Amino acid sequence: MIIITSGKRYIDIDAYSGIIAYTHLLKSLGKDVTSISTAKFNESICPVIKDINLSLDTIDKNTTINNAEFIILDVSSPEMFDKIVKDNNKIIEIIDHHTGYESYWKSYSNINLEIEFIGSVCTIIFEKYQKYNKLDLLTPDICKLLLAGILDNTLNLKANITTQRDIEACNNLYKIGKIDKSWADTYFLSCQKLIEKDLETSIKNDVKIKCKDKYLPDVFGQLLVLNKDSILEKEDEIIKIMNSYNEPWVFNLVCLDDGKSYIISNDDTTKKQMETLFNKKFKNNILILDHFLLRKEIMKKAYNFKNSQ
Template sequence: MPRIVVTAGRDYLDIDAYGGIVAYGELLQCLGQASVAISTAPTNGSVTQPLKQMAVSLETRYTAEDNDSFVVIDLSDPDFFDSFVTADNVISVIDHHAGFEQYWIDKIGSEARIEFVGAACTLVYEAWQQAKVAEKMSKQSATLLAAGIIDNTLNFKAQLTTDRDRDAYIWLAKHAELSPTWAHEYLEDCQAELLSDLRTNLINDTKHITYPGDGEKTMIGQIAVLDAKTFLDEYSTEITNVLSDGTSKWYLNLLNLTSGQSYFYTNDTATKLWLQKLLGVTFSEDLAVAKTLWLRKEIYKKALDEENSSK
């Protein structure tokens, strides 16, 4: 039986991708399909030490086998697939980011499961339910999927959060026997992980994105903390050193989980003007505080919608 390799992106592996590929690989095995979850990418701070210590099936090296096919999770831009993936051998894409829906519909039809929910882990959970084997899911996979939903929806405060995400988390938390305080404890672990090596974790959660209508890439860091102002007061110099290295266009999207606001930090004038126009924020020196939380994927989608509406 040909093997299905479940994987994600090459730059870094956040908990939405980590949990998604582990749980989907387990689902395929549960259905009798030869499969393996593989990622060569480094994990970022959302994959905390307690989660890393769980016994799961995830390989970090790829050795090709005849007729390998691929399922890609939490990503649909082929330019950022893990290095061993070829787009022509991708048989399914499970993602919640905008931009490549039609490309994959044209290529693989209904196996392009790109839907705008809060987390790719929600879509993986729903795949278990649709296969009618959810009760066979391991507690480890349920915990990882729950973490992916909490992280990606910012504990359900992000604008993109849907009832599907909430319903998925309720089921997963019950199945994994998570405590009522587990989500808050997980977010505290994420911040501790972030601060243990801020430079590396910031690099591992940074993306280079070319926004619609802009021919130049922008370096964007995104991290979540419990107190954004205190964090910036202490670490703004280090943030600038990391994100402004090698590019003039950059910004940090600092997600304040306590107040439910995005803090946009940059010293690049062009980026400030672009964010002001797109999101209606106002910069005071190098900082703008939004009225709500904005995720990178939401900013990209808004830019895409604005570009499409101007045509």
């Protein structure tokens, strides 16, 4: 049996949808495959997504994890893998768009490695449907899942990381699923409502820890919202939640409707790092980027910056 899974602490819509859609595809190719995650779902897996009648499989007594082989999506740093992955030699495939671990996996000839700096893993999964000539298997529900993964991870196709492949995948998915383009707003609004309902859980389900050695503090939070106003009103609450990690932290509030990132920090060293990195000044605890950046883009920028010093 093959288990398709992702990260251990939380998964987002890119991983969630990618796992479901890839499982569906490989099953149609006759493989014995199941989708399992023991991680929490972050706020990108919102009510609009949960209303879709597709989900991951559950572990039951018939699930034989010990003999399984693994496919891992949307993560390639081994310490971040779902806890059910205990042996790298059982991994047969890794598909990710976070860079940094390409050379680590080179010595594992058992692994089909696909790491590309592209907008979304869901784009790669969509392309696999094309490659295997299985586009007829893309039901409107699967199209919606893949669309949400791409739209979320590319900031509605406006993030710098967005490639032509992401755009084409979205256009195809809208068309194949007969989905109106206004569905993107329906999706993002559902995420925003979930965040507003429980800010603390939303933040904690999307915090990256151990960003060290990358010219960044150890704790890096991020939220993606349609509109920032109701969130920035709660700046004090965000600071309190981030302070609970007892480490220097930085927080990236990505706002879709004005296209900006609001970088929040209350620590002098971190503020100086961010000011150097972006050549911009904090005003109190907030530094505003004129064009939004995703955390993975900021991490890459910080990593390159550090190595150029």
